[in-house]
Amino acid sequence: MLSKKIKINSALTETAIAFDPQIQLGGYSNQSWKIPEGIELESDYAILKFYAPTAKSVAVRRYYSEGPLTELTPGDDGIWTLKIPSQGERYSPLFFEVDGVYVLNPMSEIAWSHGHPINIIDFPHKGNDYYMCKDVPHGTVARDIYYSEICNCYKGCEVYTPPGYNTGEGKDYPVLYLQHGFGENESGWTHLGKINFIMDNLLAQGKAVPCIIVMNNGMVQTQNGNGTRHWDAMKLESVLVNECIPFIDSHYRTETDKWHRAMAGLSMGSMQTSVTTLSHPELFGYAGIFSGFLGKLPGIGDDDNSHFLALDDKKALFENYKLFFRCMGDEDDFIGQFNDECKMLREKGLAPGDWEAHKEVIYQGHHDWNVWRQSARDFLELVFK
16 A cells, blocks of 8 residues: 555556456467456346355445345356346446445446446447447547646546548547546546547538547646545646646647547536536636536535636627536436526526527436447537537
8 A cells, every 4th residue: 555655657557448248268269267357238138247255245236336135046056147138228336345345346337436446237238329339430549648737647638539640631620528427537538428429429520510529637636745545526727728738739649729629527516517618618618517516516626616707798708608518417417407507598698599509408318328428429529519
């Protein structure tokens, strides 16, 4: 365990997530396999498998870490199983417990969410393949590293470049800065949101403008002089504006005016998007507020909503934004706050019918990736046009 009193290096803390599916373990070719893959997937159900031969109980929570606990059934081979229906869902987290202790299933897909590694499940759904990996030209996702004077440490961002970028002849591209939600990191939009596949498919269909997509960690950590660290979501604005955007513009072929720069985010990232774009209309001409908050969230942001002042100048607002996209799932726990902000905008004469740039969408779903993937798809079809 690393001491909090030393300067922690990213080479010691970064982790990798596999592209290929997990393979069975326990033997070599032509030998019997002991440990199967953690999920046997069908279109409308899945069989969860967990190898724990000495365990007294294995159970799983679905959707939430504090959700209902369902027991798996033990087998003579040490493999515990449970059949679960899709229940119309495509994506959901899984939280396993062995003898009452939360653990990861190493044989199942792993991603980063809820502030730690988690297992996930993704059901295929006919007619909902817009985020699947298809036989189309693919873009590239790379990790870039830059030093932040503001945070006194290195920062990593993931950068998607569209098909043809690496073989292009000097063409400059617009840039979308895309933020994740609370408890996630810069890997969320690729590993969970499938944003690279969504964009690949839209481009192949001619439905989106080719652009660079930059994903930063919005759980911004600051390294103090004594080696301690703390996080502050509201620091993203200054890191993005003063450090990341200049870094991206100096390392990639970008269009650098506001009409070729957008920002979008989900949940906490939507709050960061609202604050940043409304505070810097000289930098951004498009905003995407997914499951989305105009005001700062209690416990994450402070009480200063001075960025709301931009909403009082309708003339400037109408001139400054070509797209102001807001959306929410109809079963989202935050639908009340969303509706309150809709009312505020209507009272200011900024409803979608009054403000051409304002798009408002209600999706079927909760506060999860099943909504956010759709949000990103629809936003990408509109931005930079």
